[in-house]
Amino acid sequence: MILPIITILNPILRQRAKELSLEEIKTPAIQKLIVDMKETVIPAGGVGLAAPQVGVSIRLVIIAIQDKKIALINPEIINFSWRKEIAEEGCLSVPGKWGAVKRSKTVSVKAQNENGEVIKFKARDLFARVIQHEIDHLNGVLFIDRSKRVIEEEAQKI
Numbered sequence: 001m002i003l004p005i006i007t008i009l010n011p012i013l014r015q016r017a018k019e020l021s022l023e024e025i026k027t028p029a030i031q032k033l034i035v036d037m038k039e040t041v042i043p044a045g046g047v048g049l050a051a052p053q054v055g056v057s058i059r060l061v062i063i064a065i066q067d068k069k070i071a072l073i074n075p076e077i078i079n080f081s082w083r084k085e086i087a088e089e090g091c092l093s094v095p096g097k098w099g100a101v102k103r104s105k106t107v108s109v110k111a112q113n114e115n116g117e118v119i120k121f122k123a124r125d126l127f128a129r130v131i132q133h134e135i136d137h138l139n140g141v142l143f144i145d146r147s148k149r150v151i152e153e154e155a156q157k158i
Contacts, residue, residue, distance in 0.1 A: 003054040005042045005092045010015040013093055017057045019074050025116040034114050037062045038069045040096025046092045048130040050137035053093050061134035065127055075135055077113035080104040089143045103132045
């Protein structure tokens with residue numbers, strides 16, 4: 001089921017999301033939420049989606065790049081590269097706005113998969129950027145908080 005995406009005025013987007021226990025991860029409700037979020041992200045025009053963006057304040061994100069959709073539960077970045085990169089970002093919860101955001105080019109991540117198993121991996125470039133953006137959502141941070149200059153879509157057309 002495609003889920004509605006909440007926008008910037010909703011206070012859930014500014015809260016730190018709750019960690020999930022292994023028992024919670026395995027519940028039918030969380031497993032259905034994972035499926036629904038995977039079904040929602042691409043039609044919504046995104047490459048990532050955090051549970052707070054669909055009104056559920058838990059530490060769950062879906063990353064959808066290179067024809068793959070992966071669920072990361074309780075994700076944390078355990079290492080940031082010293083090399084940074086500035087690139088334009090937008091957000092499904094902040095429609096019509098864009099901004100240049102400085103992020104690490106590579107990150108090392110520890111999370112749980114949808115079965116609750118601990119996974120560790122390195123992410124680079126767009127994959128790393130999306131993970132950082134989505135983990136920010138889990139901490140109540142939006143890209144507009146990190147961007148030095150936010151541009152409205154109408155202003156870009158000029």
